[in-house]
Amino acid sequence: MKRFVVVAVPMLAGVTIGLLWWQPGTEHSASVQAEPAALSKTEESGQGLELKPGSERRLGVFKLVHGRDLSLSTADTTDGKSCLIESGEADADSSVCLEDGLFTLRKVAFSVDSQGGPQRFSELHVPGVVASGVRSAEILKTDGSSASLDLSSEGAFVYESPESDLEQAIYPNGFRLYGPSGRLAETVHFPTGP
Amino acid sequence: MRRLVLALAFAALLLAALGVGKGAADTFYGYTSPGTWFSSGQGYGSVYDNICSRWSENHFSKGGSAWGLITFIDSGGGWHDSMQGFGWIHRAPSSLNWTKKLHCRNNSGVGYQGGCFGYRHAYQCA
Numbered sequence: 658m659k660r661f662v663v664v665a666v667p668m669l670a671g672v673t674i675g676l677l678w679w680q681p682g683t684e685h686s687a688s689v690q691a692e693p694a695a696l697s698k699t700e701e702s703g704q705g706l707e708l709k710p711g712s713e714r715r716l717g718v719f720k721l722v723h724g725r726d727l728s729l730s731t732a733d734t735t736d737g738k739s740c741l742i743e744s745g746e747a748d749a750d751s752s753v754c755l756e757d758g759l760f761t762l763r764k765v766a767f768s769v770d771s772q773g774g775p776q777r778f779s780e781l782h783v784p785g786v787v788a789s790g791v792r793s794a795e796i797l798k799t800d801g802s803s804a805s806l807d808l809s810s811e812g813a814f815v816y817e818s819p820e821s822d823l824e825q826a827i828y829p830n831g832f833r834l835y836g837p838s839g840r841l842a843e844t845v846h847f848p849t850g851p
Numbered sequence: 852m853r854r855l856v857l858a859l860a861f862a863a864l865l866l867a868a869l870g871v872g873k874g875a876a877d878t879f880y881g882y883t884s885p886g887t888w889f890s891s892g893q894g895y896g897s898v899y900d901n902i903c904s905r906w907s908e909n910h911f912s913k914g915g916s917a918w919g920l921i922t923f924i925d926s927g928g929g930w931h932d933s934m935q936g937f938g939w940i941h942r943a944p945s946s947l948n949w950t951k952k953l954h955c956r957n958n959s960g961v962g963y964q965g966g967c968f969g970y971r972h973a974y975q976c977a
């Protein structure tokens with residue numbers, strides 16, 4: 658037993674010291690010392706938003722170009738806002754919340770999410786959901802072109818800017834939304850480019 | 852066996868004394884006042900975080916017609932996990948373990964009132 662203790666205590670001390678100094682490497686690791694690993698998504702998300710129980714509506718999971726999954730849902734907050742909520746494996750949790758419903762001011766609720774900048778973006782995607790009367794939609798771009806959006810059965814979409822667009826600083830800057838008869842229902846412009 | 856148990860207990864106490872582990876709940880921190888006027892192009896930033904307290908969320912509270920941006924800025928000035936939208940926008944960083952500050956900006960052509968705040972996650976530091 659004595660020999661076991663003689664071996665176990667130094668081993669434990671070694672493991673302890675190793676745990677104190679080890680950390681997973683990241684691109685920013687040079688500035689970080691002996692810090693706990695990243696928290697899980699559930700621990701990080703949405704502390705300023707108190708969601709009304711039972712109000713969540715799942716809109717679907719979308720596969721991004723690099724293979725990541727992006728999950729969209731809507732929910733109401735206890736203080737009367739309606740939110741479009743985005744969560745993913747590697748992507749940060751985010752939400753857009755509007756007073757008096759998601760579609761009171763426009764027939765699409767969305768955000769513009771990006772990495773990189775401020776001069777140039779390395780990734781950019783636009784998650785959103787259209788109002789029930791909208792049957793098809795296009796996203797408008799800063800070069801004057803447009804691309805049709807692939808709407809899910811719930812009216813949700815995720816548009817990703819292709820790398821060729823980002824290299825040329827071509828960004829989404831609006832939507833054209835069409836009703837059941839194919840007539841233009843609304844044009845929405847982002848107040849500025851991203 | 853008794854000495855082994857004592858050694859393990861000592862190691863556990865050592866870890867606790869050195870402050871390894873997660874701290875208390877995240878803390879609210881406003882980096883503008885509520886109702887701050889944002890003229891076109893105007894932005895505000897928080898202080899940088901540190902290894903004892905990491906920014907875990909960024910929020911921009913404003914009206915449904917107000918278009919704005921939130922982002923996390925690294926120590927070299929690069930932007931990460933940016934988001935633009937109408938209304939109240941919120942985003943968490945993809946990971947916490949890097950030095951960053953919060954930033955919010957009115958990147959539209961018209962002025963409006965709003966407020967920017969975040970949450971900091973505290974770690975027990977030695």
